[in-house]
Amino acid sequence: MIDLAQLAAVPGVRGAVLADLAGGFLDAVREPEGEALAAVAGFLCTTVGQAGDDLGLGPVARISVAGAARAGLVVVDGQRIVAATIEPGSALAGVERSLDASRKGSA
Amino acid sequence: METILQEILDIAGVGAALVFDGGGRLVAHRGRAVYDRALCEQVSALLVKAVDSVQLQQEDWDSITALFADGRLLLRNLGAGGGTPRVLAVVADATLNASFATVAIRVAAGKLKRAIDGGSNASSMAPAPAASSPGASGASGAAPAAALGASRATPPPLPTPAPAAADSRPGLAGSGLAWSKISSVGLSSVSVADPASAAFLTRASRELARYVGPISKVFVEEAVRRISSDAPFSLPLGRALVDELAAQVEDPKDRALFVQALGKP
Numbered sequence: 001m002i003d004l005a006q007l008a009a010v011p012g013v014r015g016a017v018l019a020d021l022a023g024g025f026l027d028a029v030r031e032p033e034g035e036a037l038a039a040v041a042g043f044l045c046t047t048v049g050q051a052g053d054d055l056g057l058g059p060v061a062r063i064s065v066a067g068a069a070r071a072g073l074v075v076v077d078g079q080r081i082v083a084a085t086i087e088p089g090s091a092l093a094g095v096e097r098s099l100d101a102s103r104k105g106s107a
Numbered sequence: 108m109e110t111i112l113q114e115i116l117d118i119a120g121v122g123a124a125l126v127f128d129g130g131g132r133l134v135a136h137r138g139r140a141v142y143d144r145a146l147c148e149q150v151s152a153l154l155v156k157a158v159d160s161v162q163l164q165q166e167d168w169d170s171i172t173a174l175f176a177d178g179r180l181l182l183r184n185l186g187a188g189g190g191t192p193r194v195l196a197v198v199a200d201a202t203l204n205a206s207f208a209t210v211a212i213r214v215a216a217g218k219l220k221r222a223i224d225g226g227s228n229a230s231s232m233a234p235a236p237a238a239s240s241p242g243a244s245g246a247s248g249a250a251p252a253a254a255l256g257a258s259r260a261t262p263p264p265l266p267t268p269a270p271a272a273a274d275s276r277p278g279l280a281g282s283g284l285a286w287s288k289i290s291s292v293g294l295s296s297v298s299v300a301d302p303a304s305a306a307f308l309t310r311a312s313r314e315l316a317r318y319v320g321p322i323s324k325v326f327v328e329e330a331v332r333r334i335s336s337d338a339p340f341s342l343p344l345g346r347a348l349v350d351e352l353a354a355q356v357e358d359p360k361d362r363a364l365f366v367q368a369l370g371k372p
Binding site: 042 | 150
């Protein structure tokens with residue numbers, strides 16, 4: 001299970017939001033645009049998940065977005081998602097590694 | 108363009124490589140037999156919605172990577188050469204060497220951008236020759252591309268919206284919405300002229316949420332900025348706003364219900 005506070009504490013994470021798969025806002029840490037981010041993340045997971053179904057890729061687990069000004073990460077955890085805004089550059093890879101490590105640790 | 112897509116398809120683990128435009132139309136594709144043109148067209152229509160949603164938050168996005176249980180989907184922004192946004196999508200299975208593929212796809216995306224910027228669009232849109240590799244379904248041409256949202260339907264006329272409550276934040280309590288009365292560039296606030304206008308935006312967002320979910324607020328904010336970029340939103344712009352928002356409702360019956368609901372006092 002993804003812990004919102006734990007993710008928000010990873011170096012490079014600007015803020016994080018907990019939402020349901022429909023994009024409904026549940027909680028946020030250091031994220032002033034929490035509702036908007038939750039809605040976009042929910043919509044993104046839904047559409048990309050549908051594409052993955054059509055392509056036979058199975059359920060979506062994680063979506064990352066990279067750009068010049070910032071990066072983003074959405075992690076699907078059952079019926080909930082955690083979306084994080086991340087510093088641009090190499091921080092995204094670091095956050096993904098941290099997530100993988102914490103999941104292996106809890107498995 | 109097909110040659111470049113074939114280079115991507117030659118990467119171990121890649122099942123298909125396709126380019127779609129801002130209207131969700133397939134521009135070109137190469138893929139194994141299972142990833143035929145019909146499937147790629149279907150997926151393009153879905154992925155453009157995903158890209159649109161990302162652009163609401165991050166217009167300068169460069170790449171989107173989706174990790175699935177049995178594979179990956181990698182999207183690269185090819186820019187809007189010639190005025191038409193295009194996206195490269197690569198479908199891969201779990202055997203993909205992500206580090207190697209990232210570099211190879213970045214190189215290929217650069218080539219595609221140069222090809223598009225160099226004016227080779229016309230040739231890339233033409234029907235392509237049969238695929239040369241075993242198991243490949245071949246490349247596809249497509250109809251001329253259009254800008255985002257160009258094909259949206261026009262909704263029926265709307266009665267003038269009636270003024271709402273006189274409180275400074277009417278109807279906002281408990282709604283999770285917070286329309287600002289001052290100018291802002293943030294996603295969570297837009298400029299409104301008066302309380303009635305704020306109430307109308309709240310109502311529009313609620314009605315739209317019936318059909319598109321919580322992202323309705325984002326759609327409303329974006330629409331307000333499009334139709335009222337230089338001045339605070341006011342009720343006389345209500346019809347234009349509903350016209351914009353109605354385009355987000357895919358089903359014609361739902362669209363009519365949405366417009367009808369916002370026409371009531």
